Amino acid sequence: MRLLAPATVLLGVIMLSGCAAATPTAKATPTASPTPTPTATALTEPQLLDKQTKTMVSLYSQVVCTNLAERPDLDLDDAVDKVLATYATEGLSEESRVELAHRVLEQSAAQSCPDQSERVAADLNGE
Structure with missing residues (x-):
């Protein structure tokens, strides 16, 4: 048991000397730098249109293609009306x-059914 006491004292001295060495001798004065406050910027209508388009294509392109394949006689003007009635389009004008x-x-x-691309473009352009 006698060996344990000197070892404990030695360990304590080592720890204290390490703490003392880590303590800075001169206190540095921190310079205050203002943290930029994030501001919420409203998206312009074209940005909002792009964002909503990407989101909807990402989520629903396969559904759109399934409907196009299952209904070759589908009137795309009706499909446009259904998209507008079904999916959220907040913040956009009627034209957008x-x-x-x-x-x-x-x-x-x-993206999901290139074989339907020509049909979609022709129908939407009134050809």
């Missing part, structure tokens, strides 16, 4: 909402 529906149909076809 219609453009969103067109983009979703065109980009969904291009």
Whole structure:
């Protein structure tokens, strides 16, 4: 037991000397730098249109293509109306909402069913 006491004292001295060495001798004065506050910036309508288009194409392109394949006689004007009635298009004017529906149909076809792309483009352009 006698060996344990000197070892404990030695360990204590080592720990204290390490703490003392780690303690700075001169206190540094921290300079205050202002942290930039993030501000919420509203998206412009074109940015909002792009964002919603990407989201909808990502989520629904396969559904769009399934409907196009299962219904070859589908009137795309009806499909545009259904897109507008079904999916959220907050913050967009009526003109942008219609453009969103067109983009979703065109980009969904291009991404998930390229064989339908020509049909979609022709129908949406009134050809």
